[in-house]
Amino acid sequence: MNYVIIGNSIAAVGGIEGIRRADKQGAITVISAEPHHVYSRPLISYLLEGKTDLQRIKYRPDNFYETNGCAVKRGIRAVKIDKEAKKVTLENGESVGYDKLLIAGGARPFIPRISGLEKYGYHTFMTLDDALKIEKKIENTPNARVLILGAGLIGLKCAEAVHKKAKEITVADMADRILPSILDAESAGIIQRHLESYGIKFMLSAAVDLDKAQFDILCVCTGVIPETEIAKDAGLEVGRGIVIDARAMTSADDIYAAGDCTESYSVVTQKRGAVPILPNAYAQGETAGINMAGGDAEYDKAMPINAIGFFGKHILTAGVYEGTEYKRLSQGSVRKLFMENNALKGFIFIDDFKKAGIYSALIREKNDLSGLDADMLLSGDIGLKAYSKEERDKILRK
Numbered sequence: 001m002n003y004v005i006i007g008n009s010i011a012a013v014g015g016i017e018g019i020r021r022a023d024k025q026g027a028i029t030v031i032s033a034e035p036h037h038v039y040s041r042p043l044i045s046y047l048l049e050g051k052t053d054l055q056r057i058k059y060r061p062d063n064f065y066e067t068n069g070c071a072v073k074r075g076i077r078a079v080k081i082d083k084e085a086k087k088v089t090l091e092n093g094e095s096v097g098y099d100k101l102l103i104a105g106g107a108r109p110f111i112p113r114i115s116g117l118e119k120y121g122y123h124t125f126m127t128l129d130d131a132l133k134i135e136k137k138i139e140n141t142p143n144a145r146v147l148i149l150g151a152g153l154i155g156l157k158c159a160e161a162v163h164k165k166a167k168e169i170t171v172a173d174m175a176d177r178i179l180p181s182i183l184d185a186e187s188a189g190i191i192q193r194h195l196e197s198y199g200i201k202f203m204l205s206a207a208v209d210l211d212k213a214q215f216d217i218l219c220v221c222t223g224v225i226p227e228t229e230i231a232k233d234a235g236l237e238v239g240r241g242i243v244i245d246a247r248a249m250t251s252a253d254d255i256y257a258a259g260d261c262t263e264s265y266s267v268v269t270q271k272r273g274a275v276p277i278l279p280n281a282y283a284q285g286e287t288a289g290i291n292m293a294g295g296d297a298e299y300d301k302a303m304p305i306n307a308i309g310f311f312g313k314h315i316l317t318a319g320v321y322e323g324t325e326y327k328r329l330s331q332g333s334v335r336k337l338f339m340e341n342n343a344l345k346g347f348i349f350i351d352d353f354k355k356a357g358i359y360s361a362l363i364r365e366k367n368d369l370s371g372l373d374a375d376m377l378l379s380g381d382i383g384l385k386a387y388s389k390e391e392r393d394k395i396l397r398k
Helices: 010-022 041-049 126-137 154-160 185-196 229-233 279-292 356-365 376-379 389-397
Strands: 002-006 029-030 070-074 076-081 087-090 096-097 100-103 108-109 146-148 168-173 200-204 217-219 223-225 255-257 262-265 305-310 313-319 324-330 332-338 344-350
Touching: 002 096, 010 100, 010 279, 041 126, 041 154, 070 324, 076 229, 096 279, 100 279, 126 185, 126 217, 146 154, 146 223, 154 168, 154 185, 185 200, 185 305, 185 332, 185 389, 229 305, 255 279, 313 356, 324 376, 332 376, 344 356
Parallel strands: 002 029, 002 100, 029 070, 100 255, 146 168, 146 217, 168 200
Antiparallel strands: 076 087, 087 096, 108 223, 305 313, 313 344, 324 332, 332 344
């Protein structure tokens, strides 16, 4: 069997390890647009900040590809899939044939349409090379003033990463609050004040006039777009991302997809959509790999979940914020639960993560929590009380 994987991402690692669970001998070829060993993208901010190094950001050991029998084509992009001929064409004209194909190309930065943006030589902040370029630019710019467009996860991690190296940091966003995709207004306010205490300035609820703004380095961190072009050109079903089922299979025979380039069913919203988080990417890749190698696996538990920290203050969120809100605030910590029809739909925790794993499971499993009052739910002292008698019996018998 000849396996080809487009992308050298966390989803690709899941694919490799999934394949090797069922097939120890088949050939695996990885086509990597980046020249690097697979690394953890969330760690690039810590690299730029000086808290880690190039070795420690690697997601798997140096011998990972060799151990798993993978041939890696580095620094070259796949540009076309011929699903009838079952081959992938690379940008240098080379063709690579496959029996089973996994698309794990991730996402690319979203660049807003801002007049004159190109003339400022902006940076993005998604890849290892992005981080290294920003580091070099700051080193060559004494007393650098950094302007970051985007107050989401990427923009704020960029701000944290450069705060000791830049003279001034301003984060701008058209949204009315920071982290609008994962926090409500009250929680966002707590995090914003924490960031401001470290000297980071904010310009919210307005577009930035770059001709009037004062900055030396511009970073565009306004979100991501799933890489879908190669799949769309091949005739695969594509929405916001490449459409896959619970087996990580696309609309084409023998072609699978996983990670940030896809859209899949969310167990929380019960709708299709992008769920661009690392654990989801790995699980989808592993599922794809197992099925590519003749196994039988499904992954239908995807849901929005984010764990992130800024200057020692940590955030954990999951699900959606619908229904009745229950909250407990204490000295900068936050516990918020969102309930609908006696089921937990989502939560926001800041610096208080008691029993977080149980709450995540409750969202996924849609447990009936009608027997628990708000104080008990918020306390974290729920344990087996969150489950029905039948479910408790099953757990205790394991």
